[in-house]
Amino acid sequence: MRFLLRRLAFYAITLWAAVTINFLIPRMLPGNPVQSIMNRFQGTISSSAVTSLKALFGMDDPQPLWVQYWNYIGRILRGDFGLSFTYYPTPVSEVIAQALPWTIGLVGIATLLSFIIGTSVGVLAGWRRGSWIDGVLPVATFFSAVPYFWLGLIAIMIFAVWIPIFPASGGYAWGAVPGWNVEFMGSVLYYGILPAITIILSSIAGWILGMRNMMVTVSSEDFVTVAHAKGLKERTVMVGYAARNAVLPQISGFALSLGFIVGGTLVTEIVFSYPGIGFVLFQAVNAKDYPLMQAIFLVITIAVLVANLLADVLYVVLDPRTRQD
Structure with a gap:
């Protein structure tokens, strides 16, 4: 406490x-x-x-x-941040309220999927190091080394120009009426697939490599050896003993990622002209929209602090050594 x-x-x-x-x-x-x-x-x-x-x-x-x-x-x-110069005479709070759900929906889901997939693959790669699954690491590392904007442009060129499967920009189809209806939500999902894939491919390698390295370290600890000696199932030892302890550093990184979800993946949103908070911040900087910039910076700060607080709580739950009366 x-x-x-x-x-x-x-x-x-x-x-x-x-x-x-x-x-x-x-x-x-x-x-x-x-x-x-x-x-x-x-x-x-x-x-x-x-x-x-x-x-x-x-x-x-x-x-x-x-x-x-x-x-x-x-x-x-009171939530009064003034008027936005870029979207004058719309209040800043209203501009942020309109853009924030787009970023949380796109970057939030993409970050969560990247964390879950990357951590799961990292657990298997660290537990069964030297197996065929290690072949995933060079591919993932390659995509993580590619700049966001370049990866986004390549994705647009291949899947929106050469093979026109997905749209190149925007958040939903022209003519779609915003609302909680099947047509609009389907359009939003369709337009978000390509930028979401870009975010996942560019960030998943960090989760895989981080979890793999921690699994390799934890696998040699005495408590894992004792668990094997007790005759426990391999899956139980891998998940309940090794992975549970190896995932702790991942939680800190994931908490920071959750905090920066509010800021959005700025470059990705710019490349795809996605109407999220990152794209709004880019417009505010170009227009010298001081009230909007101030409010966005403050919202990002609050989001990062809340995410770190949640990480601290999870640490207390997962690691009894951090608990103090």
Whole structure:
């Protein structure tokens, strides 16, 4: 319990630091960000929008910096991140709410499948090292060494141009009406297959190699030898003894991957023009959309912290040595 309380305190301090940095960065930028945005829109922004922008960056607030800081914290707690310049006049919270499900659906499922398949193959490869299954390792390593964008472009060229099986870009078919209906959901699934395969192929090697190396190390431990000596079934020893202990480092990596799901696989979403949070962040950076960038960075930070907290809880459940009263 004390272990978890210490971790909670650490994550709370980290979150506070992230929020504080998010508050200070726009105020430390050289020049006038509101003026640069007005120049970009060439005078088409209304006076009320300019007032809102100045309020967002604290430029019309004569109060001390610490008062502005507490006002900023209050707006965050209310979910008020301001207006997006890229999608003006849509609120930032609405933009993120629209893009987040796309990224969680694509990158989340692809990451989960990559972890499950890679860990399972790694268990077999480490337990039966030297067998035919080791032939999978060079192939997986090759795909992991290929840059995301190159692999995505090759996939588009082969499966969308040469053999037009899948669409080259987008999240769903033109003309499809968004909603919880069979036609739209089928279109979303169809358009997500190619980018999902790209993510799986580029990330699965890390799970395979990491689990294989841990299985090789754990297989020589005394408790595995004792389990064999007891006459337990090979599958029981492999899964219940070796794999259970070897998977602990994988959990930490998987937790980080879950956290970065929110950020999306930026390059993959750009290549496939997929309407996820990574593609939205790319547009925000190009447009110098400070409120949207700030909100996305904060959401990514929170997601990573929550994922790491879940990893700590799983460590306590799987490894009794970490439990403290």
